[in-house]
Amino acid sequence: MDRDELLRQIADHTSDPSFVLGLSQLPNPDEVLRKAGLSHQVYDQVLTDPHVMSKVIDRRAGLLRREWQVKAGGDAAEDLKAVALCEQAVADLEEHEEYPLENSLGILQEAALRGHRALEVVWRRTGGGWLPEFLRDIPNRRLIHTGVQWRLLTIDAPSHGIDLPQRKVLLATHMASTDNPYGEALLSRCYWPYLFKHNGLKWWVTLAEKYGLPWIIAMLGGQTEEAQRRELLSKLVAMAVDPVTVLPKGAEVDFKLIEGVSPDVHDRLIRISNAEISKVLVGQTLSTEMDGSSGSRAAAETHSGLRDEIVEADGKLVARVMNRLFAWITELNLGPTVAPPKFVWIEEYEPPREWSLIAARAIRSLPGKVPLRWAYDKFGIGEEYREDQDMVAPLVGGGGEAGADFARDDGAFTPQQQALEALAEKSAGAARQILAENEAKLLTVVENASSYEEAMERLLDVYPELATEDLEDLLARTLTAATLYGRYTAGEETAEDDHDADA
Known part of the structure; x- marks a missing residue:
């Protein structure tokens, strides 16, 4: 058996005939962004939607309300020292005013929303050792992927970027793959429902303005000049706001309601859009689509169960990145042979x-x-x-x-x-x-x-x-x-x- 052959990679980007070698960065292959001609910055626009933000807050609150602990990686004395170091580190991070640990955990959770998120670890020396002083978020616009590795865009390297320094960047990705190392962004799946919803809202407002109020129709007898008709029109427009006006003698005014126009189509469009957004972000629609056929208790129970499963998955993503930080703390202070502790979420259904x-x-x-x-x-x-x-x-x-x-x-x-x-x-x-x-x-x-x-x-x-x-x-x-x-x-x-x- 040729053991070198076991070590060789045969399905990476360098052997892919569809990959163009020499690219400074791999374009984000997200289908929604590519077909719409947009960049990942559109996610900020989607987050302005109240329904989207409410579901994001719901998901984030579900994670941050859970308790966690630092669990030893072994029983040796050095392993317990690593636990004490990591507990001290997270305690200091929790008390940081500008970049508290709670915010950092929420940013890592955003990897599910944006595909990937990163934190810069700012270290400090303390008592002869190394501990993180704070964790600063790195905007996604600063990160590119070459198809082989991640790079950070800087002033000196605005196009190609620089290699990520060791033990400096904590990176979280959501459902990343060989074809899409940027990860699957849930907010991307919310873009079309968001767009249709807001277009529907615009047309709905137009419909309400056009057909919600009665049409004011005036008739002038005899031959009238264009100037007289325009003056009368301006007075009728003012009547839409003010209930009084002065009309020329002989003018007849009638109010007519337009029948046969239903706004339900726009209402249904907005409801469907909100339901699709709820499916993507919190995995449920029952509490969003209640129309009297389902009880609120059933909706709440369904929502809670599905959301808890999603929050648990987010917790695993966050814990995986925090375990990387604990490994760095342990290696820098105690060496590579010591077993690093683990960041463990406490199961809520098993209270002490x-x-x-x-x-x-x-x-x-x-x-x-x-x-x-x-x-x-x-x-x-x-x-x-x-x-x-x-x-x-x-x-x-x-x-x-x-x-x-x-x-x-x-x-x-x-x-x-x-x-x-x-x-x-x-x-x-x-x-x-x-x-x-x-x-x-x-x-x-x-x-x-x-x-x-x-x-x-x-x-x-x-x-x-x-x-x-x-x-x-x-x-x-x-x-x-x-x-x-x-x-x-x-x-x-x-x-x-x-x-x-x-x-």
């Missing part, structure tokens, strides 16, 4: 166990006062329920209407039953005291908090102080005593039955 416990305690502490939408938001249950304003019902413990007491007759207790009842009463009293102390601590924290978010954060600090171990110990001792006593009384009853049988 501590949050679930504390939320349950908080709800018990404020029966009837905690809205369900707050719990939905904390646990990422889904935005289709966000308008739900129902309140969590107070929790009823023990028996009563919410529970079921053990069946018993109204007769007198036997000594054994009385002993068990006394044990239960004693244990319940001790448990109530422990729970009351815990409840007092929780209520103090919640009442002094100014918001649900602040209450949750402060409850995290107070949670280790709750007397859960005392309660567990009490329950364990009570169950043990009840079990042993039950076995003893069962043995006594068996012995009595045997004695009666012998007698």
